[in-house]
Amino acid sequence: MFPVSRCRLGVPTAPSAVLAVALLSSLSRCSHLEPKDPAVSALSSYFGTKTRYEDANPGLLRGPEAPRRDPELLEENCTPVQLVALIRHGTRYPTAKQIRKLRQLHGLLQARAPGEQRTDAAGGRDLGAALATWPLWYADWMDGQLVEKGRQDMRQLAQRLASLFPGLFSRENYGRLQLITSSKHRCVESGAAFLQGLWQHHHPGLLPPDVADMECEPPRINDKLMRFFDHCEKFLTEVERNDTALYHVEAFKTGPEMQNILRKVAATLQVPVDNLNADLIQVAFFTCSFDLAIKDVKSPWCDVFDTDDAKVLEYLNDLKQYWKRGYGYTINSRSSCILFQDIFQQLDKAVDQQKRSQPVSSPVILEFGHAETLLPLLSLMGYFKDKEPLTAYNYKEQMHRKFRSGHIVPYASNLIFVLYHCKNAKTPKEEFRVQMLLNEKVLPSAHSQETVSLYDDLKNHYKDILQSCLTNEECQLPKVNNTSDEL
Numbered sequence: 001m002f003p004v005s006r007c008r009l010g011v012p013t014a015p016s017a018v019l020a021v022a023l024l025s026s027l028s029r030c031s032h033l034e035p036k037d038p039a040v041s042a043l044s045s046y047f048g049t050k051t052r053y054e055d056a057n058p059g060l061l062r063g064p065e066a067p068r069r070d071p072e073l074l075e076e077n078c079t080p081v082q083l084v085a086l087i088r089h090g091t092r093y094p095t096a097k098q099i100r101k102l103r104q105l106h107g108l109l110q111a112r113a114p115g116e117q118r119t120d121a122a123g124g125r126d127l128g129a130a131l132a133t134w135p136l137w138y139a140d141w142m143d144g145q146l147v148e149k150g151r152q153d154m155r156q157l158a159q160r161l162a163s164l165f166p167g168l169f170s171r172e173n174y175g176r177l178q179l180i181t182s183s184k185h186r187c188v189e190s191g192a193a194f195l196q197g198l199w200q201h202h203h204p205g206l207l208p209p210d211v212a213d214m215e216c217e218p219p220r221i222n223d224k225l226m227r228f229f230d231h232c233e234k235f236l237t238e239v240e241r242n243d244t245a246l247y248h249v250e251a252f253k254t255g256p257e258m259q260n261i262l263r264k265v266a267a268t269l270q271v272p273v274d275n276l277n278a279d280l281i282q283v284a285f286f287t288c289s290f291d292l293a294i295k296d297v298k299s300p301w302c303d304v305f306d307t308d309d310a311k312v313l314e315y316l317n318d319l320k321q322y323w324k325r326g327y328g329y330t331i332n333s334r335s336s337c338i339l340f341q342d343i344f345q346q347l348d349k350a351v352d353q354q355k356r357s358q359p360v361s362s363p364v365i366l367e368f369g370h371a372e373t374l375l376p377l378l379s380l381m382g383y384f385k386d387k388e389p390l391t392a393y394n395y396k397e398q399m400h401r402k403f404r405s406g407h408i409v410p411y412a413s414n415l416i417f418v419l420y421h422c423k424n425a426k427t428p429k430e431e432f433r434v435q436m437l438l439n440e441k442v443l444p445s446a447h448s449q450e451t452v453s454l455y456d457d458l459k460n461h462y463k464d465i466l467q468s469c470l471t472n473e474e475c476q477l478p479k480v481n482n483t484s485d486e487l
């Protein structure tokens with residue numbers, strides 16, 4: 001349904017290849033001088049949507065480029081014929097709003113009464129002073145842009161997927177790659193970095209050329225699909241612009257769990273508790289996550305919190321995702337049905353072409369979006385649903401909840417639909433099967449818990465969603481009766 005963007009990932013001309021090799025070897029010599037262990041933090045599994053991909057997939061800390069074949073992946077008698085991947089952008093800078101709050105907090109620390117030698121209650125070093133001098137290296141222009149680590153997330157994901165599905169990502173198929181992206185810079189850039197990773201897969205050891213030089217069409221921007229939440233009137237009115245829709249998030253910010261952390265942090269940093277609020281505490285926690293994800297350093301901001309605090313702050317982050325993107329309101333997930341439907345139209349088309357023995361016109365479809373793209377879709381499909389809603393008042397009861405955004409949508413998270421054409425050895429019957437992968441692990445079907453579904457069964461299970469979405473009424477607000485105004 002969308003025009004195909006074409007790509008030619010050819011071999012570079014000789015001179016630039018030589019230059020690339022020279023550059024690369026000098027680069028590796030440099031990095032050889034300072035071997036660096038990947039930084040880890042006891043808090044890093046509580047960062048919610050700011051979680052590093054490798055913290056959600058610890059196996060990657062050792063071999064980020066090695067393909068990790070999930071033993072549940074389908075092989076026998078089945079050939080993958082199409083792959084549709086929804087990919088969240090890689091690691092990014094804080095937004096301008098977060099940077100402003102961080103600056104405010106930093107200012108508070110610097111404004112503490114000078115002179116006296118301070119020690120904390122245990123007689124240790126003064127953390128507030130350490131933080132006041134810790135560099136604040138985030139500037140307004142960075143505003144949510146993709147960082148170098150985020151490009152690396154994408155290149156490595158591309159390399160692993162290409163190794164996992166060599167037939168689909170073959171050189172011959174590159175001309176048929178279809179790339180769709182949200183208009184946000186970090187997503188467009190993620191698409192470009194992914195292409196560079198694919199190029200590297202076929203030219204190991206060489207520096208990839210600019211995407212412009214790959215003779216690729218730029219990724220095709222489609223916000224109706226990748227930012228459906230901006231185009232859904234009902235969602236905008238009932239949730240996004242509704243001051244009371246996030247009631248539980250606000251109530252938790254002033255609740256006992258957060259107040260406890262506020263008092264503790266005020267004492268640790270030796271600032272008046274009245275100068276702090278939940279938003280500032282949250283930005284301090286995020287700064288620990290940003291320093292780790294972006295700079296690969298363990299920041300003194302991490303020393304402000306213990307794991308119990310981290311669990312509370314993770315819950316605060318999850319509460320917001322739950323009420324704004326997840327099961328909190330039906331429209332959150334329903335607004336994604338246009339994307340869900342588009343995925344099934346792509347799969348339908350491939351099935352149809354395969355049945356007619358035609359080549360599949362789009363064997364690989366790569367779609368770059370946001371955590372806000374993936375969470376509603378996964379909710380629409382019935383995943384990570386807890387029995388009870390997440391509220392401001394049941395933090396303890398929800399300790400073992402399924403809805404943990406850091407496990408579901410870390411940076412570079414991905415939901416992949418793989419369509420297989422299967423031939424039964426005994427009978428001449430042909431079948432189409434679908435496997436879903438979330439963050440490169442097989443995601444059992446929400447209705448049967450099977451690791452693979454017959455395509456027709458899957459479509460049948462979701463037929464209500466697919467049909468109701470066709471009528472295009474999901475996002476319309478209830479009609480005002482204005483019959484009397486007519487004529």
Ligand SMILES: *[C@@H]1O[C@H](CO)[C@@H](O)[C@H](O)[C@H]1NC(C)=O
Nearest residue numbers: 237238239242243244245246
């Ligand atoms: C805003 O959210 C509240 C709480 O869910 C709801 O009762 C109210 O109807 C919403 N307002 C609008 C304009 O949709």
Ligand SMILES: *[C@@H]1O[C@H](CO)[C@@H](O)[C@H](O)[C@H]1NC(C)=O
Nearest residue numbers: 478479480481482483484485
């Ligand atoms: C709209 O209002 C008219 C007249 O008041 C009424 O007859 C009609 O049933 C209403 N339609 C709906 C859809 O409520």
